[in-house]
Amino acid sequence: MAAPAREIASPPPFTMKPLSPVGGVEIRGIDLAAPFGDEVFDAIMDAFLEHHILVFRDQKLSGEAQLAFTRRFGEIEEHVGRLPNGEKYPLLHVIHNLDEDGNPVRISGGNYFWHTDKSYHAVPSLLTMLHAVETPSEGGDTQFANMHMAWDSLDRETQEEVSDLCAIHSWEANRRNTNQSPATDVQKRERPPVRHPVVRSHPVTGRKALYLGIHTSHIDGRPKEEGHAFLNRLLRRATKADFIYTHKWQKGDLVLWDNRCLLHRAVANFDMESERRVLHRTVVKGTVPY
Numbered sequence: 001m002a003a004p005a006r007e008i009a010s011p012p013p014f015t016m017k018p019l020s021p022v023g024g025v026e027i028r029g030i031d032l033a034a035p036f037g038d039e040v041f042d043a044i045m046d047a048f049l050e051h052h053i054l055v056f057r058d059q060k061l062s063g064e065a066q067l068a069f070t071r072r073f074g075e076i077e078e079h080v081g082r083l084p085n086g087e088k089y090p091l092l093h094v095i096h097n098l099d100e101d102g103n104p105v106r107i108s109g110g111n112y113f114w115h116t117d118k119s120y121h122a123v124p125s126l127l128t129m130l131h132a133v134e135t136p137s138e139g140g141d142t143q144f145a146n147m148h149m150a151w152d153s154l155d156r157e158t159q160e161e162v163s164d165l166c167a168i169h170s171w172e173a174n175r176r177n178t179n180q181s182p183a184t185d186v187q188k189r190e191r192p193p194v195r196h197p198v199v200r201s202h203p204v205t206g207r208k209a210l211y212l213g214i215h216t217s218h219i220d221g222r223p224k225e226e227g228h229a230f231l232n233r234l235l236r237r238a239t240k241a242d243f244i245y246t247h248k249w250q251k252g253d254l255v256l257w258d259n260r261c262l263l264h265r266a267v268a269n270f271d272m273e274s275e276r277r278v279l280h281r282t283v284v285k286g287t288v289p290y
């Protein structure tokens with residue numbers, strides 16, 4: 001199904017520069033904190049569907065302004081995760097490498113592995129938005145892998161083999177796959193395993209994409225070990241260098257990406273113990289993959 005064509009009355013009031021053959025477009029000349037009309041938003045949406053990753057430079061956004069921009073794309077997703085004090089994450093939460101006193105520390109976590117946000121939910125995320133508030137002098141990149149390209153690259157036989165498969169995704173699998181402490185009973189209750197197609201159709205453009213990542217456990221209906229190994233092999237093929245765009249952050253970048261056709265991961269390529277990396281994150285709820 002093709003995206004419905006929209007009439008755009010005049011050229012968008014911003015400039016666009018494609019960033020890589022994999023996706024990504026740099027947008028300049030728009031202040032996302034200032035009000036703008038639906039025709040501008042429609043142009044942003046068209047760019048999002050075409051390029052999958054939008055990079056707005058030099059944005060000075062308050063938390064409220066980021067939430068307001070996020071809301072234009074749909075319902076803001078609540079987080080099941082909890083802060084160390086037991087409270088739920090706020091709608092806008094902060095990704096950082098700081099200890100309780102605000103000093104940079106070495107961190108690791110699931111976001112350093114290839115994933116698509118919240119695929120352990122029955123209704124996973126549509127898009128994720130990060131605003132770079134503090135960036136290291138070098139590194140601290142985020143990588144994106146294009147799952148349309150990964151699907152297109154498979155030979156016909158493999159496409160036929162994976163087309164009808166469903167994978168089980170779960171928070172429990174995430175913890176296991178990322179060598180972290182096991183999911184607690186509360187987490188398992190709050191985030192039970194879900195089943196998603198290994199190949200999904202983008203709900204707007206209709207293009208097919210592999211739907212994989214570190215939240216997967218096994219293939220529904222196959223022996224667990226065998227399915228797990230199969231998914232790992234597919235993930236390795238799907239994340240080869242040809243399908244990857246690496247985003248090098250600049251302070252003020254507002255980056256948003258389409259979780260329905262991309263995997264992403266943070267890269268631990270900065271001096272975590274002496275440099276600060278602080279990003280404000282919001283997420284829009286998606287639809288059930290099919």
Ligand code: SIN
Pocket residue numbers: 095111117128141142264265266267279
């Ligand atoms: C994320 O996985 O949502 C965050 C990625 C990053 O920290 O670069």
